Amino acid sequence: MFFSLSTLALLAATAASMPFSPSATTAGKNGLEQNSHLRPNSTVAKRWTCNTSATLTTGESDNGGAGVTIKNADSQKRGYYIYHNNCDTMPYKYIWIDAGETKFVSFPAQFQGRITRGTDEYNLKSAQWLGTWFEIGYDASGIAYSDVSLIRGCDGAVSISALDGTGVSIGFTQSILDGAPTGAYATKSNGQKVLAASENLDGSINTAVRDWYISEVGITNAYVDDYHGDPVIRSSNGRFATTWEAGRP
Numbered sequence: 001m002f003f004s005l006s007t008l009a010l011l012a013a014t015a016a017s018m019p020f021s022p023s024a025t026t027a028g029k030n031g032l033e034q035n036s037h038l039r040p041n042s043t044v045a046k047r048w049t050c051n052t053s054a055t056l057t058t059g060e061s062d063n064g065g066a067g068v069t070i071k072n073a074d075s076q077k078r079g080y081y082i083y084h085n086n087c088d089t090m091p092y093k094y095i096w097i098d099a100g101e102t103k104f105v106s107f108p109a110q111f112q113g114r115i116t117r118g119t120d121e122y123n124l125k126s127a128q129w130l131g132t133w134f135e136i137g138y139d140a141s142g143i144a145y146s147d148v149s150l151i152r153g154c155d156g157a158v159s160i161s162a163l164d165g166t167g168v169s170i171g172f173t174q175s176i177l178d179g180a181p182t183g184a185y186a187t188k189s190n191g192q193k194v195l196a197a198s199e200n201l202d203g204s205i206n207t208a209v210r211d212w213y214i215s216e217v218g219i220t221n222a223y224v225d226d227y228h229g230d231p232v233i234r235s236s237n238g239r240f241a242t243t244w245e246a247g248r249p
Contacts, residue, residue: 050087059103066238131155156247
């Protein structure tokens with residue numbers, strides 16, 4: 001199940017004391033291994049070797065294979081960081097996209113991981129969990145499953161649409177970063193004020209931010225904690241379109 005980090009200070013203190021990756025993977029519904037949902041001290045065998053350096057891509061050729069389009073709907077150029085599950089300290093690859101542009105990134109067979117907003121200064125040097133997660137996983141037949149998770153915080157809206165002709169979609173487009181109650185915020189390594197993780201290391205709930213997520217996003221559009229809903233969608237051809245609204249990377 002999913003257990004997330006409440007504040008950046010707590011993240012740093014915990015990571016410093018742990019010999020392994022601070023997140024672990026659970027075999028979620030329909031084969032999606034949801035990396036945002038477990039206690040940080042859980043250990044699961046990796047199915048790949050974690051990168052020691054990240055690959056910068058400017059976008060890959062879209063030949064109809066497995067992957068996602070990333071649309072930067074922000075007003076500034078933004079960086080997006082792609083991680084294998086259980087490999088939190090270094091991205092698998094990353095991409096910078098100009099405002100308003102869309103790029104395609106591909107995934108290897110049976111990829112399980114996430115994409116988050118970020119910056120080179122921090123995401124290429126240490127684990128950065130705080131923020132909105134787009135999670136994606138492939139089963140052995142190439143079917144892809146995805147979700148938007150707010151369990152480890154929110155730094156902006158993300159929406160997803162399957163590109164297999166079904167029209168199924170999930171996520172949200174509205175900004176929810178302002179107006180949340182006291183206790184609902186945390187600070188990124190670069191000083192950006194964002195919404196906090198909804199679950200603490202001990203599994204307890206940060207009710208201030210969790211209830212804000214429920215009221216502003218709802219439990220059918222994103223994971224707000226580990227106890228409300230199961231908002232996962234699938235794409236039979238392994239392809240999704242993602243849109244990243246204005247955020248705080």
